[in-house]
Amino acid sequence: MQNVKKYFTEGLIQFTILLSLIGVRVDVDSYWNGYYSPLEINDGPSSAFIQTPFHSLRDNWDGYSVHPKCPELDYFFASRRLLDEVRALGSPARFPTQLSAWLVHQVPDRSEFGEPPNSTSSSNVNAGLSSESTGEETNDSDLLAEDESCSTVSPRLRGRQEECQTATQLSTEPGPYPSTGACEIPKEEVELLNGQIDGDEAREEPVSLTQLALSSALEQEGLFTSGASPACPEDPRPPAIDIHQHWSHFLSLPVSEFDDLDPLVPQQLSDLDADISSAISQDVSLRDAMVTGSTYDMIPPRGGVRTLVARQPRGPLFQLESTNSSDSSPGTTTGLAALPFTTVVNGTSNGTLSHGALGGCLDEAVFDQINLLGLEGCLDNMDAQLLGNLQGIDPRVLGDLDSDSGLSLESSSRGPTSPGASEVSSASSSSFCEDEGGATGYSSEADSLPSKDIADYDTSWSPVDLSESVWHDHSYSTPAFSHPSATTFPHKTIKQEPFSDEDDDGEDYEDRELSRDELRARALHVPLSATEIVSMPVEEFLELLEGRGLSAAQVTLLRDIRRRGKNKLAAQNCRKRKLDAITGLQEEVERLQAQRNRLLRERQHTAKALGAAGHRMEHLSRDVLSRLRDDSGRPLTPERYTLQCGANGRVVVQQIRRPGVASTTAGGKTDKRKKEKKP
Template sequence: MQIAKKYFTEGLIQLTILLSLIGVRVDIDSYLSGYYSPLTEINLGASSAYIQTPFHISRDTLDGYSVHPKCPELDYFFASRRLLDEVRTLGSPRFPTQLSAWLVHQVSATDKADSGPSTSNSTDSNTGLESPEDEARDVSEHLPASGQEVCQTNPELGQGPCGAGACGFLKEDVDAKVKEEEEPALLTQLAHSSTLEQESLLEGITALSNPTRHHPLTIDLDQHWSNLLSVTDLDDLDSLVTERLPDLDADITSAISHDVSLHDAMVSSAGVFDVASGRTESRTINQQRTLFQLESTGSSHSDASPGMALGLAALPFASVCNLSGNVSSHTTLGGCLDEAVFDQINQLGLEGLDTMDTQLMDCLESIDPRVLEDLDSDSGLSLESSSGGPVSPGSSEMSSSSSSYCEDECGATGYSSEVDSLPSKGIMDYSSVWSPVDPTESVWHDHSYSSPPFLNQPSVTLSHKSIKEEPLSDDDDGQQLEERELSRDELRARAMCIPFSVLQIVNMPVEEFLEVLDGHDFSPEQVTLLRDIRRRGKNKLAAQNCRKRKLDAITGLQEEVDRLRAQRDRLLREKQLTAKTMGAVGQQIKQLTRDVLARLRDDSGRPLNPDRFTLQCGANGRVVVQPVRRPVVSTTAGNKTDKRKKEKKQ
């Protein structure tokens, strides 16, 4: 399983590189993370093959995956060939079989004309008149089952730099790799699949050996892809397949005739794979039906009811194994479906946060950052020192996550450290006068600390008003309110003729604070007040940070509780499904055993008693008939205990 997973991952990366060569982007990391459908193609537009905006590079690098970035240069062809060679040098069972499947999936040019107007014009009618974008679209849309056909129907593709690369790639890979790499990959599957799956896969190999049959080739490729996915543990894909199972009752030919074009696949990324995977699964089911005519349709719906199980009890053992496989797959599918739902919900939540952040940042960008900082700090230091530093505790609210950690870094600590630069300037201006400067200036560039007492009072009021009200409004009522609220330490400082604002007292570094205490001949009461103001101011910030941390912790814990609760529910449902499946399989095995034993005869020609014999499957796959082990051991043990008791009595 791990080997298959490894091969699958490597192949997926190679597929991504190859698809990027023709201008198609495959969201590989989303699949590897298990959140989305295995292949999510993002169409860059009709001209994606030529105009390749590397918009996803940042995301790919952000997520830690090194998806091959697209090359927008005009010498793209040479880079493509070089990369293609590099890909070819890669060893191991390759994944391009899936690429082949995608390419084989393409509706041919003739079929495309019948498919509808949603796609571009046919290349035959627009030869030489198409823009490079149209050519690129044709490359992606009219890729027929064989690369040779591509080059025949689109001979002008070689004119474009990317078209040449794409054509060359198709021409060399589709025909060659389908033959060369299908069988090793299938053999890999055979090593990990059940007997029934092996038979079906062998059928696929047999079909592959016939080069004239293109449609069966398509079927097998799709089946191969489906089986390969089923080998891995990426069960969310199975859930997607299961969702489509009831809708998949068409025969193989209809499935092929309704094959999805690459254009369709690229237009709707998420839903497309549902359709594609569903059809793939339908072909698999249909082929299994041809192999095992007795298979019930109920099995395809993974209904694990005991009645169904008993109804299938008379089937050959292999079919029962197939049934059990389906049932068990349903078990995992159900659980993984739930998991997928929860993961998608979580993902939606994250996306919502992203959009919220984006909107918020858009709004914030139109506002003066200083005003924002004031607003931010307003929620924090609301009273005398409300201006706060450039990094107030409230600033941590900007980050939706890990705010508690950020607060430690950006909260009170940042508050004090960031504003540390202010007093240093202010001390230089000790003799200067408090001036009714711009509020934001008072917050950020306030160099006037000391002032005569007769100027200190209005300056303090203005300073505080600027701190509190300027970002919001210049309302006089608000000013009066602020004057009434600022009081306490600020009023005390005023009353004690302290030529510093509370903000300055709180934010100045301790060295400068000590210098102020030593250099101004303050009375002991003034020194005490200064120390109290500083202590209270810092403690106020600390309290705000502490409360915010507490709230964040509560929020985080609540989210974790919800997540764990959802996980518990999912596991319980999965457990119930598993139990039901196990019961059904047990019934089937029991019924099968009875059927087999009823057809066997002992030495005297009498049928074996199902109550006395059972079937045992050895490790080598050999099935042997064994007599039922009666609970003789317990009886003998009971006899022994009785004997011991008797001995003790004696």
């Protein structure tokens, strides 16, 4: 036990040091007190907490990808583990999808219903919850207290954090069944911890699982929490078995009953959509996360439903988002959620699967799990939702994604979503990523970069400095002439991609890759990339020209580069418009041809119908005439008589006048007889 304590002591110290290094204060005392709960001490290494070292995972998971202050990470691990549980329990073909989504979705709602995080009834779905999480809960409370110390934490945000605390508990236990040591937690400690959170309404009663399946989300919450109480000292039953039985029963439910659960999921997704912006505001660590590295960002929206965002390595979007994270506009939110990498999962579900719930647990592993569970269709829907979300993105962000035409400088060919971009971003150093992200034509970052770069190069206009900061820097760390593929010209970037892997010999490669203007600029020691020159605002550009004491050749070259760059963009846009216009005209022609064919078919059909009607009319006339008699009692023949419909709707029999026989009528009487029939 001493070894265990020593181990955690050292780990905790190191962890605290790491947190302090990144500016996070950690209350070690309270952390420590909560950390070594009696359960942990009793269980030792076998405890759930140790089996799932939340602390190490929090900071080490895929390399600093998650802010250590963010307790929402717990939700993520809880979600993953829940999926693992469900999968381990075995499942029908259809059920796991719904159940996983349901489980993940249920996690963050606990605290909303006033359930104590470490309540004895909180074993429910995870069954391993209980007192094992008390230490962890205390830990998160400390972290929460840390957050509360920040003046920027709003009460609403605090509510989020409290919700996430519950998720933290779920994440701290590794399996569905608690260890037997769970019952050894002192009751007073449980009560004490329960008292930390108001609304301890552990008054659930046992309910059948069928009823559970048909109950609402809130009801299910209570039902599950009431199902087993592994941490309850009075309960002699092994809670794990109880939960397992519940699950078995639950899994055996007919599919039709699970259909009733479907509406529960999107029910709370509206909350996600409504408050995701505030969740962005909550994620104060976005900027830090942006700096730290790869993989995914966890954006904690309301209800603990997370939006996992594949981290773009210091791209302009993230900078923009992190900068605007305080104003929680929908556009900002969507923009963040709709970052170019397609692993973004956001939005609503189609009723079968909780979209937000999936978004909360979609890391790579969970993506694989989802694929195994046959959720590709759901992911497709997510992509559709993602596209829908794109519409709400800040236009500037959209401009970064696709500079208004799809043929812009970098966005079309080297946009963040393009495979080439991924290759480059992964192949080149991380320092290059900024330029890569900013190389998307008129990106916000590109707009902001020049001034900074100008300031940076304020003393760097001499060739000597440039030789150090630009020319000899093959790490692509500097935006200026960093890498041809990161600069202005898309067709070059496209065409250079294939042999970019072949040519590794630096200078020849760069000379060949650099555009003509950039070569000129290099010759004149202009320490700005063509992208920067083109994309910088005109004010900055004029300031650059006027305030730098540039030579006439440099000024001319800068103007030419800017003019040519902009004109190149314009030409690309123009050509794209032309192409679109041609395509549109072609589609219009096809549509008109289809319409013409349809009208021709309708005309033929109408002619046939008209002919058939004429035939029927002729038969009818014959029939009617055959039933009529003239004055002499002979039947009227169609050769001599016809039926005419008068203006008043009456049908009259009219004798056909024929030359030479017109005067000879039957019976020598009037050659024109009219017999009226009621219509």
